Each structure stands twice: as structure tokens, then as C-alpha cells.
């Protein structure tokens with residue numbers, strides 16, 4: 001078994017797999033070590049919205065970074081399908097971000113000033129989506145905030161990375177990273193591997209590697225619960241979004257309702273209370289949702305940093321170690337831009353200074 005690589009990536013979620021894809025495409029010899037299966041954790045739980053506009057709370061850093069990632073997806077979907085045969089199911093349709101009062105419309109004013117966002121009053125909105133609540137005041141329509149299937153997207157990144165030469169080790173937890181001279185020893189249940197560079201990308205579980213590597217950063221879990229329901233006739237063409245709750249239409253009439261925000265809960269099972277709150281919120285947007293049949297429910301842990309921005313960059317004292325973690329509510333959206341940024345740092349290509357500063361590990 002080959003045990004020597006240029007780059008070792010810890011974590012086979014969407015962030016680790018996107019990085020592997022972009023590095024392998026540059027002919028860099030890369031291996032991903034995943035404790036369970038590819039895309040089995042937060043990535044699998046996600047709704048897959050690419051909410052560059054609807055999730056935007058910072059127009060100077062988050063928006064340009066998220067928008068560049070979102071635009072990358074529009075080209076990636078064909079590239080990934082042609083190479084891997086996996087359809088990431090990027091569907092057009094976009095999001096209606098609902099307002100139930102004049103004041104809620106006011107709160108959307110910054111979003112409404114962004115390109116590709118327009119206002120629909122209640123009548124126009126209900127002409128587009130006639131099952132939506134008659135109580136709505138109107139909605140911001142965001143054409144480009146489309147969605148993908150997160151699990152398929154992560155698998156597509158991983159398959160394409162393998163086609164470009166990457167090695168993917170599933171069921172291979174990394175226990176420790178040690179430095180010997182200028183080489184890193186990656187200790188796993190399958191023995192020791194060596195790499196010139198290590199990327200820590202294991203989501204909310206990254207804290208232990210920060211600590212092993214002499215840093216005090218901690219990621220905290222924000223549990224999110226979702227329900228999938230089915231209807232015989234498709235009820236929605238667009239995603240509905242209000243106060244962090246959304247209803248995302250998938251293929252075959254399925255709707256995904258998400259997601260709760262439960263801080264510091266490490267349990268990966270949904271609770272009845274969580275599901276009850278989701279159903280109540282979904283009903284305010286789409287009253288007939290309660291008639292639909294439950295298909296499944298699940299939960300995942302969003303990796304949150306102290307300022308809710310990801311860590312993407314070098315260890316402050318060691319350029320052989322990079323972190324790409326803490327993507328919180330937007331890891332699916334930000335995966336391509338993160339993969340490209342880590343690639344550019346490793347191959348020493350230019351990266352925008354404002355992104356380096358905003359996401360650097362020692363930004364306290």
C-alpha cells in the first residue's frame with residue numbers, strides 16, 4: 001500500500017473532497033482519510049441550498065466569497081457529471097425569501113439591493129406558488145440561490161478526485177499528526193502515512209487537531225434537524241425561506257423541511273420537539289404541508305467557529321499545516337471556493353488578501 005503523499009486531507013466531507021478534487025486536478029498527489037464513509041456526517045444532513053444571497057449577513061467578505069462559489073457550481077455541475085457520471089442535481093428555481101409584514105420587507109432591503117434579487121408582492125408571489133400562505137406580504141425572489149444534492153455533490157468531488165489520481169481511504173480515522181523533520185506522520189488505524197502538507201478538514205471534530213497542533217481553537221456543534229415529506233403532485237417549484245426555516249422542493253414531489261438550530265448538542269438524532277417546531281414553522285409558509293406523508297427525518301452537526309466564519313488558511317506557525325473547517329450553515333455553498341483557496345495556497349498562487357485575512361486561523 002502506498003503510504004507517501006504530497007498532501008494528506010483529514011475528513012471526507014464536502015470540504016475535504018472539494019479540496020482533494022482541486023488539488024488532484026493540478027496533478028498533486030493527495031490522499032483523503034475519512035473516519036466513516038465519504039459524506040456521512042454534516043454533509044449528508046444538509047439541505048444543499050446555495051444561499052449566497054439568502055444567507056448573506058456580510059456584504060464585504062461573505063457575499064463575494066459565497067457568490068464566487070455559487071457561480072463556480074454553475075459550471076461544475078456539467079464538469080462533475082461528465083467525469084464521474086454523478087448528477088449533483090443542481091436545479092433552477094431559486095428561493096422566495098418570504099416577508100409577512102412591511103417591517104419584514106424592510107429587513108430584506110439589503111438583500112433586495114443585490115443583483116439577481118427582485119421583489120414580488122403577495123399576488124405575484126401566489127401566482128408563482130399558489131400553495132403558499134395567503135398571509136404573506138410578499139417575497140424577495142433570488143433566482144441564483146438554487147440547490148444541489150449535498151451527498152451526490154460530495155461523492156462527485158471524491159470520484160473526480162480519484163479519477164485525477166487521488167487516494168480515498170474510508171473507515172480510516174486519523175488519531176494523530178506528528179512532525180518528523182519536515183515530514184508529517186499521519187497515524188491511523190491502517191498504520192502510519194507520510195505527507196509534506198496536511199489539511200485539517202474534519203468539520204466539527206477538528207478541535208482535537210487544533211489542540212494537538214498547539215492551538216486553542218474550538219469548534220462547537222449547532223445541531224440541525226430536517227424532515228423529508230412526499231406529495232403525489234409537486235407542491236412547490238421554488239424553495240420557500242423564512243427566519244432560517246426552509247422548504248426545498250426535490251425531485252418526485254419530495255420536500256425537505258429544515259432546519260433547527262440547537263447549540264452545543266453533540267447528539268446526531270432528531271428530537272420530537274425539534275421536528276414539532278419545524279412543522280409549525282413550515283405550516284406558516286405552506287399551510288397544506290401538514291397533509292403530506294413523512295418519508296424520513298435526520299440531524300447533523302454544523303461546525304461553528306467563534307465568529308461564524310470558517311477557518312481557511314495556514315497554521316500560524318507552520319506552513320505545512322492548513323485548516324479548512326468551521327463552515328457552519330454554508331459548507332455546501334462554500335465548498336468550491338474553499339477547495340480553490342486551499343489549492344491556491346498550496347501551489348502558491350495569488351489569493352485575495354481580504355479572504356486570507358477574513359478566514360485566517362489567528363484572526364482574534
Ligand SMILES: Cc1cc2nc3c(=O)[nH]c(=O)nc-3n(C[C@H](O)[C@H](O)[C@H](O)COP(=O)(O)OP(=O)(O)OC[C@H]3O[C@@H](n4cnc5c(N)ncnc54)[C@H](O)[C@@H]3O)c2cc1C
Pocket residue numbers: 010011012013014015016033034035036037038039040041042043044045046047048049050051172173174175201202203204205223224225226258259299300301302303324325326327328329330331332333334
Ligand atoms: C441540517 C443541516 C442543514 C444544512 N443545510 C445547508 C445548506 O442548505 N447549504 C449549505 O451550504 N450548508 C448547509 N449545512 C451546513 C453544511 O452541511 C456544513 O457546513 C458542511 O457539511 C461542512 O462540511 P465538512 O466537510 O466541513 O464537515 P462534515 O461533512 O461533517 O465532514 C467532516 C468529516 O470528517 C470525518 N472525520 C471526523 N474526524 C475524523 C478523523 N479523526 N479522521 C478522519 N476523518 C474524520 C467525519 O466522519 C466527516 O465525514 C447544513 C447543515 C445541517 C446540519
